[in-house]
Amino acid sequence: MPADLAVIGLGHLGLPLAQAAAAAGIQTVGYDTDPRPFTELSAGRSPVEGSLSAPDIRRMLSGGFRPTTNPAELGRVRTAVICAPTPLGADRTLDLGALGEAARALAARLRPHTTVLLESAVPPGTTENFLRPLLEEGSGLRAGRDFHLAYSPSRLDPGSRTHLYSNTPKVIGGLTPACTESAAAFYGRLTDKVVRARGPREAEMTKVLETNFRHVNIALVNEMAVLCHDLGVDFWDVIRCAETKPFGFQPFRPGPGVGGHGTPVDPGCLPYSSRTPGHPLRMVSLAQEINDRMPQYVIQRCATLLNEHGKSARGARVLLLGVTYKPDLADQEASPAREIAGRLMDMGAQVGYHDPHVLDWRVRELPVPRADSLYEAAAAADLTVLLQHHRTYDLQGLAVKAQLLLDTRGATPAGAAHRL
CATH class of the missing domain: 3.40.50.720 (NAD(P)-binding Rossmann-like Domain)
Structure with missing residues (x-):
């Protein structure tokens, strides 16, 4: 069955998002360019050390979350959220290699009217100057006209019983006002408050x-x-x-x-x-x-x-x-x-x-x-x-x-x- 949401990157950012989406009743597919998360999740285990528990994973799977290794699934959703890791490189700048791989995988299957969101930690300008060209070149579509594009910084407090996904305000900055509103409509299903940035x-x-x-x-x-x-x-x-x-x-x-x-x-x-x-x-x-x-x-x-x-x-x-x-x-x-x-x-x-x-x-x-x-x-x-x-x-x-x-x-x- 086609999913409403694709979470790309099943690490410490993507898993909590997938968990929140599944809890909200959103049919969610999880994809990672690394096959290991699929293997672990399919076995009911978390692929990220110290992240979700086995009962958490079981609840996600029963709530409509489905891990996959098939990138074709990315072309069947209305919303795709990229949560690729961006670790520090040897020169202490963020390594965008995994983000580039995720973007290319999505671009090859991107359909018109899809909302694409980025949550990875990135330097300012990355959404417009790095992600946008990859998506446009790989899909032949134009951001802001054929599909929506926005950035939303991840705000997680792992292990907290007070600051949950649902009560933590979500900041959103879209390429166009329409992009921002499309992103706000999605995150409004997961959190109590959405904060719109200028861009x-x-x-x-x-x-x-x-x-x-x-x-x-x-x-x-x-x-x-x-x-x-x-x-x-x-x-x-x-x-x-x-x-x-x-x-x-x-x-x-x-x-x-x-x-x-x-x-x-x-x-x-x-x-x-x-x-x-x-x-x-x-x-x-x-x-x-x-x-x-x-x-x-x-x-x-x-x-x-x-x-x-x-x-x-x-x-x-x-x-x-x-x-x-x-x-x-x-x-x-x-x-x-x-x-x-x-x-x-x-x-x-x-x-x-x-x-x-x-x-x-x-x-x-x-x-x-x-x-x-x-x-x-x-x-x-x-x-x-x-x-x-x-x-x-x-x-x-x-x-x-x-x-x-x-x-x-x-x-x-x-x-x-x-x-x-």
Whole structure:
């Protein structure tokens, strides 16, 4: 049976969209240029680590979601949403290779009156200057006349019980007013509020602003945490006090590094804009530099704590708690835990880990021993480092059991552990 919607790209962006569409009663087909997602979904498993659960997948399949490897299915829908991954390349610019593959697959089957939406994280100008030409050349159709084209930045808060797809406003910027309204009609079936941007570039830049806002503010508190430690100031108490201000302040908290799927984008270095301003966002670059230094700072704190207690990092037994990028999820995307573990190994430490959501963990292709009994492992370790605060951790009990505890999340009671 033909579907109403095609989700192209069944990763961390596409799966939640497909889930929301199926829940709304929209007949949805899921396509990926990589055949692995089809195999996993057909078997009732999520192809993305730490994403949807097996029951979630079963509900999607029973609700009308159908994974496919047949690109011909893309030509039988009224709406196609491209959710291809755009990872950071070696030069720290977004890699649009997968987006190009998805666009070409769709273009070869694109029919008139189809609404094409892009949700991938991209530099401003990509929808008009990169995606549009691929779709037009491959289909012989013209965007804005023969088919609708719009951009809508993905807004996901994985694992959140508060910010759901249905109650998170959706920003939309269409190539023409008619494109915007067609996109609004689709997203209005999934979410309570639709926000219309002036065009695709404004919608794309919204994603840039939202992502960079997070990174810049995390960098600020990370840098202040280092300063406050050197000055003997309890920065966690400073945050507690500052967040009581009812205006002009939003609390962010430091940590061992920044993980997740959102990556900072510098729109001053865009490959697909004919009007690149040539003025890179220096604050974004500096924020990335600061955040990238945090794993090394954690290592320095580990070595100092061991030395202060008469121990060397070489040969020390170090237990890492929580190796995911976000609490209470299994997703390890860009988690600083792997870099921290690797640096500790380089220093000769014996590294183990515990994480209730990760049963097998590898660093540099080598398996890291997993602690079966958390309290016993903490008592046996020379140093225990809390990298992620999963709600199942009893930090007060851990502080009693651990020989030495470094809390990089400020989650332990004051005085119970050494805090970042």
